[in-house]
Amino acid sequence: MIIIGHPWIAYKPFYFIKSREDIAKTPANSTVIFSFSEAHLDLCRYCQENGISFALICDTKEDVLLAQAFACDFIVCDKAVAPAAQKFADGYLFDAKILLYSGAKEDILWAADHEIDGILLEEGIDYGSC
Numbered sequence: 702m703i704i705i706g707h708p709w710i711a712y713k714p715f716y717f718i719k720s721r722e723d724i725a726k727t728p729a730n731s732t733v734i735f736s737f738s739e740a741h742l743d744l745c746r747y748c749q750e751n752g753i754s755f756a757l758i759c760d761t762k763e764d765v766l767l768a769q770a771f772a773c774d775f776i777v778c779d780k781a782v783a784p785a786a787q788k789f790a791d792g793y794l795f796d797a798k799i800l801l802y803s804g805a806k807e808d809i810l811w812a813a814d815h816e817i818d819g820i821l822l823e824e825g826i827d828y829g830s831c
Contacts, residue, residue: 702818705822713731715732718734721744724747732774733753734757734826737767756773757777759776765782773797775797776800778799784815790818802820
């Protein structure tokens with residue numbers, strides 16, 4: 702299980718971005734994260750074309766299916782979407798890993814009980830660099 706943002710476990714934070722310019726402000730070889738939406742399709746393509754590791758925040762099951770087509774590394778969902786996203790990932794052999802986004806360390810067990818690939822805790826995202 703992937704655990705990102707827990708204080709006991711070393712991790713590389715994800716860097717929240719809103720534009721291509723924000724990518725230049727992140728450390729080399731880092732993973733950027735942004736919301737999956739029509740407004741950000743250019744960011745998806747830019748990351749895909751330039752070999753940038755990226756995670757997409759998906760709010761719906763349909764978003765999860767579409768996000769996979771962009772070859773992202775991680776698909777980040779809340780509890781309402783994560784179980785279905787994991788089922789899709791397992792059934793269709795997604796390359797992306799499904800991460801439950803949560804502010805509570807207690808949700809590590811919830812993610813494990815639902816066989817989610819991992820969890821991204823709030824502390825695992827750097828919002829300040831960009």
